[in-house]
Amino acid sequence: MENVKWHEQSYLRWVALFITSGTLLCCALPILLVSMGFGAVVASLNFNVPGLLFLAEYKLWTLSLSALLLLFLAWVIWRPNQSCPADLELAAHCQTAKRWNQRVFWLSSIIWCIGFFFSVLLLPLRIYFGF
Numbered sequence: 808m809e810n811v812k813w814h815e816q817s818y819l820r821w822v823a824l825f826i827t828s829g830t831l832l833c834c835a836l837p838i839l840l841v842s843m844g845f846g847a848v849v850a851s852l853n854f855n856v857p858g859l860l861f862l863a864e865y866k867l868w869t870l871s872l873s874a875l876l877l878l879f880l881a882w883v884i885w886r887p888n889q890s891c892p893a894d895l896e897l898a899a900h901c902q903t904a905k906r907w908n909q910r911v912f913w914l915s916s917i918i919w920c921i922g923f924f925f926s927v928l929l930l931p932l933r934i935y936f937g938f
Contacts, residue, residue, distance in 0.1 A: 826873045827915040827922070833862030833869055834926030866926050873919055877912070884908045 837849045837859075853860050862869050884905070891901035 821911070822876070826876050827918045833859060834866050834922040835924070837863065838925040838929060870919070870923055870926065873922075877915060877919060880908075880912055880915070884912055 837852070840846070840849050853863075891898040891905075
């Protein structure tokens with residue numbers, strides 16, 4: 808059996824999804840809830856989930872780390888000189904895994920963009936447009 812290289816590990820996509828979901832929880836969800844008038848829910852979440860305050864306090868670090876991880880995952884997915892095995896069954900599994908990697912990557916990227924918009928861009932845009 809062949810040795811699986813570090814860049815062929817399937818857990819990388821789930822790590823990227825988990826970390827980018829952290830940006831959604833720390834940055835986008837609280838701002839969205841407060842904007843909708845659910846400030847008490849955010850206060851309760853901050854009191855009951857201790858790691859949420861840490862992520863919110865260091866949101867730029869959280870966003871930067873998750874962006875770097877997404878860039879690394881993009882390199883893993885679309886790096887040059889990739890090939891699938893010659894066996895038809897293994898090649899089908901390889902293509903399925905590549906499609907799932909791309910889907911998880913795009914889902915993670917959307918989550919990151921939502922977190923970035925709500926935590927970095929929303930307040931300056933509201934001030935600029937006078938909302």
